Amino acid sequence: MNDALPEFSTDTCARLRDAFRDAGYDADGVVDLLGPSAHAALGRGEPEPARRASRDAGVLGTLVRLFLLGDTEPADAVRSALAPLPLDDALATGIVVGGEADSLRAGFDIRPHGDEQGGWWVVADLDPEQAGRQAAPDHVLGVGHASLSLVRATSRRPADSVLDLGTGNGVQALHATRYARHVTATDTSARALRLAAATFALNELDVELLRGEWFAPVARRRFDRIVCNPPFVVGPPGVDYVYRDSGLAGDDASALLVRQLPAFLTEGGSGHLLASWLHVRGEDWADRVHRWLPEGTDAWFVQRDVADPALYVGTWLRDAGIDPRSAEGQVKAGAWLDWFADNDVEGVGFGFVTLRRTESATPAVVCEDLRHAFDDPLGEEAAAWLDRVEWLRSHDDVLDVVYRVPDSVVLEHVEQPSEDGWSTVVRRLHRVDGPGWQHELDELTAALLAGCRGALPMNDLLELLAAAGGEDAELLRTAARPLVAELVRHGMLEESR
Structure with missing residues (x-):
């Protein structure tokens, strides 16, 4: 398991927030410091241009190298960069940990994240490459491509109540605070809830946090909008990593969510989630996901990619820091590919699902393959799609x-x-x-x-x-x-x- 559960006190978060603000360690400040080329290189996993750009940038450069690049920095430089947070408090919380000699490195991935209205800081675990070790079973991911794609695919129209199911580091809930009066975030992982709590405290946000599996923490409640980036990786049952494995076989996790989510929506409320579905020999993927839907649900399934099973397995092994060529990697890949073969799996589809609870006797269910490239976010399009479906229902001819x-x-x-x-x-x-x-x-x-x-x-x-x-x-x-x-x-x- 990971280290003992972190505890970020209100005072620690307030002092750390002051340090970040004083240094200009925010989304705009980092981009301005690095410049477009080095910032783009960092996004591709190429840290050296950012390292060079931050060399003479004082405390901001120290924070960039410490938290974004995973570098080891002199203790005196870290002390200056984190002031007014005492270094002893940062060490006690695990924000930084001891390195070689009189040097320190980050204990968590704490990075700026923003939208067109402003920015936040998100607290997560270091990725395996930064940490120099394989991910722990309760590893909490940072803000990745999947998280960002769901942010872009979620309607941002005003809502009274929003549920972020499986919040992880809390990024979906952060965005929900822009348009919702009340935000609830749940997770099955105690560590994820601690880091999400740190994210919200660091940003001075009031978000209700509940622990439990799936919809159990919010039984008998309903929400205007539900957002979910679930553990959607498909394959044999089991949980190696909480952030990606549901413990259910195949695409049963996505099926469970689609079946149960509408019951927790207010009338006319919408759900937005990432999902995966199997492409099984002799079966149309649209027929498969259609069977998941409960009555009284409008649904728009958008398939953005279909992965070959071998590529899929290799990608997720590397994501967890496992070399597919290692003895462990070969055993895991073999078991995974055997499961795919035994279940006639020819591919793994991935995409977005938009759901709406409706009283209509003729719910609209549409499955579309949109694997071509496009830049516009799907969030407003999903809301407009639901509007147009309702408009069509209201016209007899x-x-x-x-x-x-x-x-x-x-x-x-x-x-x-x-x-x-x-x-x-x-x-x-x-x-x-x-x-x-x-x-x-x-x-x-x-x-x-x-x-x-x-x-x-x-x-x-x-x-x-x-x-x-x-x-x-x-x-x-x-x-x-x-x-x-x-x-x-x-x-x-x-x-x-």
Whole structure:
């Protein structure tokens, strides 16, 4: 196990906060010190440019090398950088630990993290490379790519109550304090709760902390929004590392969350989580996740990646600091790959799930493969997707509406040489923002959408199109309804107001 549970007192956090503020050790200060090149290199796991940039930067440079690079620093320099926190208190808390001779190194990963409104500090365990040892079973991760992707995929619309299920270092709860009146954070790990408490105290935030597995700590309670970055790693049952292993086999942890989460939402409340699902031979992944859903739930499953089993196993072994070439790595990889083979697993899907509790008799369930690159965060898009689903439910016939094509939607033509010059082979409707949805169209549909400029209802446009092309108007309407609904869901058609 890790060292004894850390205890960050209110006074220790206040003095450490003062030290960080005095030094300018915040998200903007670190970027300004390092510059874009060294900061980008640090994000790639290349510390030397940051080390060089921080050499003559006084106490800020010391804090950067100590907490961000994992360097050993002279005790006198650390004492100056942490003032007004006494060095003895920092040693007693484990914020720094003894190194060689008269030198010290960080005992925790304490780093700035921010958004467009300001910044915080997040307390976590040192990663295995910084610590120089394999991760402990109760290791608490820092702010990684998965955490940041969930932050970007979560709606930030105002909410009265938010639950961060499996809070870890507390980063999701930090972001929730921007838009929620009351934030509750839970975890099964006592160590995670201690470090999350330190994160909240360091940032002067009031967050309710509860310990327990899954939804047990909040039984019979409901929340306007639930955010969860669960232990979603799939494979044989067991818990090597609390931050990634649920103890359940395969993708049962993701299935459990999807099944149970809606019951803890207020009516119309939403859940946003990361999840993994197995790609099993002879089974469509969308059918698999669809079976997880309880009644009365709108759901949007977004698949962002599918990993080959061998690559998946190697990635997670290295994440825990285990060399796949070592004797231990070979044994673990063998057992993991055997489990995949025995269960006909051909790949592991990963992505985002948005859920909403609804009283509608016709919940919307959509599974989409969005593995292409896009920059826009999914959080506001997820909220807008739920809005559009509700809008579609409130309209008996989507063809009675006057539409317009948003300015963010363009029509692309792919043409090839022909005897008459150029011949169109593909017409593609493309939304240039959000997740960058695309729809291939025929010439007739392209002409229909060209008329969607906020003047006539879709039914009238279909009548005109049928008359101009000698088509059957009723057949056009039948074909148009599902297409219009999908374009509305994707934000590529909107009601003209």
